[in-house]
Amino acid sequence: MPAPDPTDFLPELEWRNLLKDVTDREGLSEHFSTGRRRIYSGFDPTADSLTIGNLVPIMMLAHAKRAGHDAVVLMGGGTGLIGDPSGKSAERQLQTSETVERHVAAQKPIFQSVLGQVDGPAHTIVNNADWLTKLSYIEVLRDVGKHFSVNVMMQKDSVKSRLQDREQGISYTEFSYMILQAYDFLHLYRDAGVTVQFGGSDQYGNIVAGTDLIRRDAFTRHDEAETYGFTAPLITKADGGKFGKTESGAVWLTADRTSPYAYYQFWLNCSDEDVKNFLRVFTFMTKDEIETLEAEHAKAPGKREAQRTLARAATTILHGEAEMLQAEAAGKALFSGDIASLNETTLREVLGEVPSSEHSKASLEGADLIDLLIETGLATSKREAREFIANGSVSINGAKAEEGRTMRSADLLHGSVIALRRGKKAWHVTRWA
RNA sequence: GGGCGAGUACCCAAGUGGCCAACGGGGGCAGACUGUAAAUCUGCUGGCAUAGCCUUCGGGGGUUCGAAUCCCUCCUCGCCCA
Known part of the structure; x- marks a missing residue:
């Protein structure tokens, strides 16, 4: 060119x-x-x-x-x-x-x-x-x-x-x-x-x-x-926190250390105060585009259009559009909890973002959910596991788990995985073979 | 070397013979609300075979029917004197 x-x-x-x-x-x-x-x-x-x-x-x-x-x-x-x-x-x-x-x-x-x-x-x-x-x-x-x-x-x-x-x-x-x-x-x-x-x-x-x-x-x-x-200038955050840190550590620019999904989430989660500055620094959007977006955002801050636009743009700049779209789809599925309806390929990609463990299919039928929560690290004791279930914070493949729930082979998605979730963000994939 | 004081759960901190798995606060986790936010509210925060049992209050030993709580001893920390 x-x-x-x-x-x-x-x-x-x-x-x-x-x-x-x-x-x-x-x-x-x-x-x-x-x-x-x-x-x-x-x-x-x-x-x-x-x-x-x-x-x-x-x-x-x-x-x-x-x-x-x-x-x-x-x-x-x-x-x-x-x-x-x-x-x-x-x-x-x-x-x-x-x-x-x-x-x-x-x-x-x-x-x-x-x-x-x-x-x-x-x-x-x-x-x-x-x-x-x-x-x-x-x-x-x-x-x-x-x-x-x-x-x-x-x-x-x-x-x-x-x-x-x-x-x-x-x-x-x-x-x-x-x-x-x-x-x-x-x-x-x-x-x-x-x-x-x-x-x-x-x-x-x-x-x-x-x-x-x-x-x-x-x-x-x-x-x-x-x-x-x-x-x-040094990039700062409005709340005085250190820029570029999350609970799980620094945000890196290579996928082996910070996945495109995590990278997208990092931008999506930035605060309203910071997003204005970040749009200027980390995207190539024009001044007009940014100002228009800001006006829209101010009207409906709950929609977080500014953050979403930032996340899309920034992820595309670093990882390319294909990775960005995948990261976005993964986020959508994981946060809505609606993963049972995904096809096998999409599911595998989405769950690639999540910690996983291997299990033997022979032990699946009738296995206690409480034990499984401990094995996967989603709970640290049986008492805690029971509490989570009683609180309604545990779901299996996106469906809330009721008390006394045991595992069955019908839970397997595409014959091999069961996705557990505790709270909003803690996912764990169990693979059964 | 001498004197005083303190060591309690992730952190701070109350308790000073039974009602103590131990007040309260912070932090953390979960739920509701929400914007995958903030604020707020609620629950949980030693373990288990969960209306009961087991292990915990610096370590060890003792007194007692019974100790975080009393006694002895050791260790660690703080302050004061030499």
Whole structure:
């Protein structure tokens, strides 16, 4: 497809509440509106997946792409060997290079699936291990280190707090992290013509270190170089809770850790106060579309159209439309409790979201529901199991279970499964063979 | 080393010989209501063979018909003195 004419997308980031610090706001607008630029953001391979917080910079890369610029994903295969002290109160455990490589490989598909769906120039993915591991120490000290003032580096918040804390010092290794990240920018500038870096607001210091290094490096060769940096604000929740956490832990961007169903549910369950902001940050909906939706939502908040739209859009962006539709169907079936009418294929997909256990068919007929509730972990004692049944909170295949209920082979759906539910959300599938 | 005080169920905390499986609050779970929400209301919150039995009040031992409650001892924590 033809790439659109490059435009300044900073105003768009602004109304989406995605812009915090900018090194030179006017200069950068000018920069974006006068040509196709290369813009990058870095990602730490601290785990074999990324969390929903990392989605913010990915969305920003997508906006850059949509505005006709070249999005570059920098994977920290090299810096990940060191560890960024930003936002960390304690020295990090060093990771082996095998681990870091594995993490990089596992994270890559996330960028592919989000950015791959976005119109615009093709994005590129680079790994700073490719150049950082080739650097010699002497070279770094002479060419890069000379441009850094230790006095300034010590002023950086993440370093300062660690210097003042007697319990937790900072190693030379982590202290040097900033230099490596700055060098990344220099390398990408020289090698690939990248002129803009952005990241989370905790990255501002590292980003500025990069633009400074590039300027100084150019100056030593009697040249000039103008590069830019900006940051996105931290995503917050109206109730003050930490964004991206659920009872069952962090929300991840890969299906092996957070299923599309769970991901959809996460967005669907967000509060009325948060949904407005999230629609701006985590979807590509236009300002008009969002405002129209908000007006509708205000009329009938109980319908939660805003949350549903957000969940659909966000799940589609990450996992694609097919997965989104399945997640939505699963949610519908599980919350209505109406699963007995589903066909076998749909049922298997829906119940894939739910914990399960294997049982022997021989023991099915006449088995006590109370015992089964304990075996499946839906109840922790017989007393509790009886209580749940008496309260009417247990259902078998979506039908409320009455007291004294025993299991029978007629309960089997499609000859092999029985779905138990306690309360509204606790499901368990028993498979009988 | 000496003196005082405290240790109760997931957490806080009442109980100071039988009416104690142990008040109350928090948290949790469930039900009603609802928007898969918030607020509110209700129930449950040691186990089981459930109108009864078993195990629990820092550990062990003792007194007693009977102890979380009294005595001895040990352990842990807090405060004060050295």
